Amino acid sequence: MKFRRLTFTAMIAALSAIGAMIKIPVVIGSAALDSAPAFLGAALLPAPIAGAAAAIGHMVSAELSGFPMTLPFHALIAIEMFVVVYGFAKLHQRNHHLLKWLFAVIVNGILAPLPFYFLISPQTYYAITPGIFIATVINAVIAGLCLPAITKVTGKVGDTCR
Template sequence: MMKLRIITLTAMVSALCAVGAMIKIPVGVTSAALDSAPAFLGAALLPAPAAGIAAAIGHIVSAGVGGFPYGPFHILIAIEMFLVVWGFAKLHQNKHQILKWVYAIIANGILSPLPFYWLISPEMFYGVTPGILIATIINVVIAGICMPIVSKAFARREAH
Protein backbone atom coordinates (compact mmCIF):
# COMPACT_ATOMS: atom_id res chain seq x y z
CA MET A 1 0.00 0.00 0.00
CA MET A 2 2.84 2.39 0.85
CA LYS A 3 4.52 1.91 -2.55
CA LEU A 4 1.27 2.68 -4.35
CA ARG A 5 0.87 5.85 -2.29
CA ILE A 6 4.40 7.02 -3.14
CA ILE A 7 3.92 6.24 -6.84
CA THR A 8 0.60 8.11 -6.85
CA LEU A 9 2.03 11.15 -5.06
CA THR A 10 5.04 11.15 -7.38
CA ALA A 11 2.71 11.12 -10.39
CA MET A 12 0.65 13.95 -8.90
CA VAL A 13 3.72 16.09 -8.16
CA SER A 14 5.06 15.32 -11.66
CA ALA A 15 1.74 16.45 -13.14
CA LEU A 16 1.92 19.69 -11.15
CA CYS A 17 5.48 20.16 -12.41
CA ALA A 18 4.19 19.68 -15.96
CA VAL A 19 1.50 22.31 -15.40
CA GLY A 20 4.13 24.66 -13.94
CA ALA A 21 6.32 23.97 -16.98
CA MET A 22 3.72 25.65 -19.14
CA ILE A 23 3.94 28.85 -17.10
CA LYS A 24 7.08 30.41 -18.51
CA ILE A 25 9.11 33.05 -16.68
CA PRO A 26 10.25 35.75 -19.13
CA VAL A 27 13.96 35.82 -18.28
CA GLY A 28 15.42 35.11 -21.73
CA VAL A 29 15.81 31.36 -21.19
CA THR A 30 12.98 29.51 -22.91
CA SER A 31 12.94 26.62 -20.45
CA ALA A 32 12.68 28.84 -17.35
CA ALA A 33 9.28 28.11 -15.84
CA LEU A 34 7.39 27.29 -12.66
CA ASP A 35 8.20 23.58 -13.00
CA SER A 36 10.43 23.25 -9.94
CA ALA A 37 8.12 24.84 -7.34
CA PRO A 38 5.91 21.71 -7.18
CA ALA A 39 9.02 19.52 -7.03
CA PHE A 40 10.34 21.47 -4.04
CA LEU A 41 6.90 21.07 -2.44
CA GLY A 42 7.08 17.36 -3.21
CA ALA A 43 10.10 17.18 -0.92
CA ALA A 44 7.70 17.62 2.01
CA LEU A 45 5.55 14.70 0.87
CA LEU A 46 7.84 12.23 -0.85
CA PRO A 47 11.08 10.35 -0.30
CA ALA A 48 14.05 12.20 -1.82
CA PRO A 49 14.38 9.97 -4.94
CA ALA A 50 10.68 10.33 -5.78
CA ALA A 51 10.81 14.13 -5.39
CA GLY A 52 13.88 14.16 -7.65
CA ILE A 53 12.12 12.08 -10.29
CA ALA A 54 9.19 14.53 -10.28
CA ALA A 55 11.67 17.41 -10.78
CA ALA A 56 13.38 15.66 -13.71
CA ILE A 57 10.03 14.96 -15.37
CA GLY A 58 9.01 18.58 -14.80
CA HIS A 59 12.14 19.83 -16.52
CA ILE A 60 11.71 17.54 -19.54
CA VAL A 61 8.14 18.82 -19.98
CA SER A 62 9.35 22.42 -19.56
CA ALA A 63 12.05 21.90 -22.17
CA GLY A 64 9.52 20.28 -24.53
CA VAL A 65 7.08 23.16 -24.18
CA GLY A 66 9.99 25.53 -24.90
CA GLY A 67 10.98 23.60 -28.02
CA PHE A 68 14.10 21.92 -26.54
CA PRO A 69 16.34 24.93 -27.30
CA TYR A 70 19.47 23.17 -25.97
CA GLY A 71 18.72 19.79 -27.50
CA PRO A 72 20.21 16.76 -25.74
CA PHE A 73 21.66 18.97 -23.02
CA HIS A 74 18.22 18.86 -21.43
CA ILE A 75 18.95 15.29 -20.29
CA LEU A 76 21.87 16.71 -18.30
CA ILE A 77 19.62 19.46 -16.91
CA ALA A 78 16.98 16.88 -15.92
CA ILE A 79 19.66 14.93 -14.05
CA GLU A 80 20.76 18.14 -12.36
CA MET A 81 17.15 18.87 -11.35
CA PHE A 82 16.88 15.37 -9.90
CA LEU A 83 20.04 15.97 -7.83
CA VAL A 84 19.00 19.47 -6.71
CA VAL A 85 15.57 18.36 -5.51
CA TRP A 86 16.95 15.11 -4.04
CA GLY A 87 19.42 17.17 -1.98
CA PHE A 88 16.70 19.64 -1.02
CA ALA A 89 14.46 16.78 0.14
CA LYS A 90 17.28 15.28 2.21
CA LEU A 91 17.88 18.65 3.89
CA HIS A 92 14.13 19.02 4.50
CA GLN A 93 13.89 15.56 6.03
CA ASN A 94 16.84 16.39 8.31
CA LYS A 95 15.07 19.58 9.47
CA HIS A 96 17.52 22.06 7.94
CA GLN A 97 14.84 24.73 7.54
CA ILE A 98 17.04 27.61 6.28
CA LEU A 99 19.86 25.64 4.67
CA LYS A 100 17.49 23.79 2.31
CA TRP A 101 16.34 27.08 0.74
CA VAL A 102 19.86 28.48 0.42
CA TYR A 103 20.96 25.16 -1.09
CA ALA A 104 18.08 25.22 -3.60
CA ILE A 105 18.94 28.71 -4.80
CA ILE A 106 22.69 28.12 -5.08
CA ALA A 107 22.50 24.58 -6.49
CA ASN A 108 19.79 25.28 -9.05
CA GLY A 109 20.40 28.95 -9.80
CA ILE A 110 24.20 29.02 -9.99
CA LEU A 111 25.75 25.53 -9.96
CA SER A 112 23.34 23.84 -12.41
CA PRO A 113 24.28 26.12 -15.34
CA LEU A 114 28.02 25.74 -14.55
CA PRO A 115 28.70 22.70 -16.81
CA PHE A 116 27.59 24.80 -19.78
CA TYR A 117 30.57 27.10 -19.18
CA TRP A 118 32.72 24.28 -20.58
CA LEU A 119 30.19 22.34 -22.68
CA ILE A 120 29.00 25.31 -24.74
CA SER A 121 30.85 28.52 -23.81
CA PRO A 122 31.55 30.93 -20.98
CA GLU A 123 29.24 33.40 -22.72
CA MET A 124 26.42 30.85 -22.54
CA PHE A 125 26.96 30.44 -18.80
CA TYR A 126 27.07 34.19 -18.16
CA GLY A 127 24.11 34.74 -20.45
CA VAL A 128 21.71 32.19 -18.92
CA THR A 129 22.73 32.20 -15.25
CA PRO A 130 21.01 35.47 -14.24
CA GLY A 131 17.71 34.31 -15.77
CA ILE A 132 17.97 30.86 -14.22
CA LEU A 133 18.81 32.41 -10.84
CA ILE A 134 15.76 34.70 -11.05
CA ALA A 135 13.52 31.79 -12.08
CA THR A 136 14.93 29.68 -9.23
CA ILE A 137 14.21 32.42 -6.69
CA ILE A 138 10.63 32.73 -7.97
CA ASN A 139 10.13 28.94 -7.73
CA VAL A 140 11.67 28.82 -4.25
CA VAL A 141 9.52 31.70 -2.99
CA ILE A 142 6.36 30.00 -4.27
CA ALA A 143 7.39 26.69 -2.68
CA GLY A 144 8.36 28.45 0.54
CA ILE A 145 4.96 30.12 0.81
CA CYS A 146 3.05 26.92 0.02
CA MET A 147 5.13 24.35 1.91
CA PRO A 148 3.81 25.09 5.43
CA ILE A 149 0.24 24.93 4.15
CA VAL A 150 0.78 21.69 2.24
CA SER A 151 2.70 20.12 5.13
CA LYS A 152 -0.02 21.08 7.61
CA ALA A 153 -2.80 19.77 5.36
CA PHE A 154 -0.90 16.56 4.74
CA ALA A 155 -0.20 16.08 8.46
CA ARG A 156 -3.90 16.59 9.20
CA ARG A 157 -4.74 13.99 6.53
CA GLU A 158 -2.25 11.54 8.07
CA ALA A 159 -3.89 11.91 11.49
CA HIS A 160 -7.20 10.57 10.19
Protein backbone atom coordinates in the same frame (compact mmCIF):
# COMPACT_ATOMS: atom_id res chain seq x y z
CA MET B 1 1.09 2.71 1.24
CA LYS B 2 2.48 2.03 -2.23
CA PHE B 3 -0.73 3.33 -3.79
CA ARG B 4 -0.49 6.52 -1.73
CA ARG B 5 3.14 7.04 -2.82
CA LEU B 6 2.21 6.44 -6.46
CA THR B 7 -0.67 8.91 -6.18
CA PHE B 8 1.52 11.64 -4.65
CA THR B 9 4.24 10.98 -7.23
CA ALA B 10 1.77 11.33 -10.10
CA MET B 11 0.34 14.48 -8.52
CA ILE B 12 3.75 16.13 -8.15
CA ALA B 13 4.82 15.12 -11.67
CA ALA B 14 1.54 16.49 -13.07
CA LEU B 15 1.90 19.76 -11.16
CA SER B 16 5.48 20.03 -12.44
CA ALA B 17 4.20 19.55 -15.98
CA ILE B 18 1.58 22.27 -15.44
CA GLY B 19 4.22 24.56 -13.93
CA ALA B 20 6.38 23.87 -16.98
CA MET B 21 3.75 25.63 -19.08
CA ILE B 22 4.18 28.83 -17.07
CA LYS B 23 7.33 30.27 -18.62
CA ILE B 24 9.67 32.82 -17.12
CA PRO B 25 11.33 34.93 -19.84
CA VAL B 26 15.08 34.32 -19.98
CA VAL B 27 17.68 34.98 -22.67
CA ILE B 28 18.26 31.33 -23.61
CA GLY B 29 16.56 28.28 -22.22
CA SER B 30 13.31 27.06 -20.79
CA ALA B 31 12.95 28.53 -17.31
CA ALA B 32 9.51 27.85 -15.90
CA LEU B 33 7.61 27.12 -12.70
CA ASP B 34 8.35 23.40 -12.97
CA SER B 35 10.45 22.99 -9.84
CA ALA B 36 8.09 24.59 -7.30
CA PRO B 37 5.87 21.46 -7.22
CA ALA B 38 8.97 19.27 -6.97
CA PHE B 39 10.13 21.26 -3.94
CA LEU B 40 6.70 20.61 -2.44
CA GLY B 41 7.22 16.94 -3.19
CA ALA B 42 9.98 16.99 -0.60
CA ALA B 43 7.28 17.05 2.08
CA LEU B 44 5.37 14.14 0.56
CA LEU B 45 7.80 11.79 -1.11
CA PRO B 46 11.12 10.07 -0.57
CA ALA B 47 14.00 12.15 -1.90
CA PRO B 48 14.66 10.01 -5.02
CA ILE B 49 11.02 10.21 -6.10
CA ALA B 50 10.80 13.97 -5.48
CA GLY B 51 13.99 14.32 -7.56
CA ALA B 52 12.47 12.25 -10.35
CA ALA B 53 9.41 14.52 -10.37
CA ALA B 54 11.74 17.50 -10.84
CA ALA B 55 13.54 15.80 -13.73
CA ILE B 56 10.22 15.00 -15.40
CA GLY B 57 9.05 18.57 -14.88
CA HIS B 58 12.15 19.95 -16.55
CA MET B 59 11.87 17.60 -19.53
CA VAL B 60 8.25 18.67 -20.06
CA SER B 61 9.28 22.32 -19.77
CA ALA B 62 12.08 21.83 -22.30
CA GLU B 63 9.82 19.89 -24.68
CA LEU B 64 7.21 22.65 -24.57
CA SER B 65 9.96 25.08 -25.60
CA GLY B 66 11.17 22.85 -28.42
CA PHE B 67 14.38 21.78 -26.63
CA PRO B 68 16.11 25.10 -27.36
CA MET B 69 19.48 23.84 -26.08
CA THR B 70 19.17 20.32 -27.63
CA LEU B 71 17.92 17.13 -26.04
CA PRO B 72 21.31 16.04 -24.56
CA PHE B 73 21.76 19.38 -22.79
CA HIS B 74 18.24 19.21 -21.40
CA ALA B 75 18.86 15.65 -20.23
CA LEU B 76 21.86 17.03 -18.30
CA ILE B 77 19.65 19.74 -16.81
CA ALA B 78 17.05 17.11 -15.83
CA ILE B 79 19.78 15.19 -13.99
CA GLU B 80 20.81 18.41 -12.26
CA MET B 81 17.20 19.04 -11.25
CA PHE B 82 17.05 15.53 -9.80
CA VAL B 83 20.16 16.29 -7.71
CA VAL B 84 18.84 19.69 -6.57
CA VAL B 85 15.47 18.37 -5.43
CA TYR B 86 16.98 15.21 -3.95
CA GLY B 87 19.33 17.36 -1.84
CA PHE B 88 16.51 19.74 -0.96
CA ALA B 89 14.32 16.82 0.16
CA LYS B 90 17.10 15.34 2.31
CA LEU B 91 17.69 18.71 3.99
CA HIS B 92 13.93 19.19 4.48
CA GLN B 93 13.58 15.75 6.05
CA ARG B 94 16.41 16.58 8.46
CA ASN B 95 14.72 19.88 9.44
CA HIS B 96 17.44 22.11 7.94
CA HIS B 97 14.87 24.69 6.89
CA LEU B 98 17.12 27.65 6.01
CA LEU B 99 19.87 25.47 4.54
CA LYS B 100 17.47 23.70 2.15
CA TRP B 101 16.45 27.03 0.57
CA LEU B 102 20.04 28.24 0.30
CA PHE B 103 21.00 24.90 -1.23
CA ALA B 104 18.17 25.06 -3.78
CA VAL B 105 18.85 28.63 -4.85
CA ILE B 106 22.65 28.40 -4.99
CA VAL B 107 22.91 24.96 -6.56
CA ASN B 108 20.08 25.38 -9.05
CA GLY B 109 20.45 29.08 -9.73
CA ILE B 110 24.25 29.39 -9.93
CA LEU B 111 25.99 26.01 -10.02
CA ALA B 112 23.64 24.03 -12.28
CA PRO B 113 24.29 26.30 -15.30
CA LEU B 114 28.07 25.98 -14.77
CA PRO B 115 28.60 23.03 -17.17
CA PHE B 116 27.45 25.30 -19.99
CA TYR B 117 30.41 27.56 -19.27
CA PHE B 118 32.61 24.71 -20.48
CA LEU B 119 30.27 22.90 -22.89
CA ILE B 120 29.16 25.94 -24.88
CA SER B 121 30.93 29.15 -23.81
CA PRO B 122 31.47 31.47 -20.87
CA GLN B 123 29.12 33.94 -22.57
CA THR B 124 26.33 31.35 -22.52
CA TYR B 125 26.80 30.84 -18.78
CA TYR B 126 26.70 34.58 -18.15
CA ALA B 127 23.64 34.96 -20.39
CA ILE B 128 21.53 32.18 -18.85
CA THR B 129 22.50 32.35 -15.17
CA PRO B 130 20.62 35.55 -14.20
CA GLY B 131 17.36 34.24 -15.69
CA ILE B 132 17.79 30.80 -14.14
CA PHE B 133 18.64 32.38 -10.79
CA ILE B 134 15.50 34.54 -10.92
CA ALA B 135 13.38 31.55 -11.97
CA THR B 136 14.84 29.52 -9.09
CA VAL B 137 14.01 32.25 -6.59
CA ILE B 138 10.45 32.50 -7.93
CA ASN B 139 10.03 28.71 -7.69
CA ALA B 140 11.47 28.72 -4.17
CA VAL B 141 9.19 31.55 -3.02
CA ILE B 142 6.11 29.76 -4.37
CA ALA B 143 7.15 26.50 -2.72
CA GLY B 144 8.10 28.31 0.48
CA LEU B 145 4.66 29.89 0.71
CA CYS B 146 2.91 26.55 0.11
CA LEU B 147 5.19 24.20 2.06
CA PRO B 148 3.91 25.09 5.55
CA ALA B 149 0.38 24.20 4.47
CA ILE B 150 1.56 20.90 2.98
CA THR B 151 3.45 20.07 6.17
CA LYS B 152 0.45 21.02 8.30
CA VAL B 153 -1.99 18.94 6.24
CA THR B 154 0.27 15.87 6.17
CA GLY B 155 1.26 16.28 9.81
CA LYS B 156 4.87 15.41 9.09
CA VAL B 157 8.06 16.91 7.82
CA GLY B 158 9.53 14.70 5.15
CA ASP B 159 8.47 11.45 3.58
CA THR B 160 4.78 10.82 4.38
CA CYS B 161 4.54 7.96 1.90
CA ARG B 162 6.72 5.32 3.55
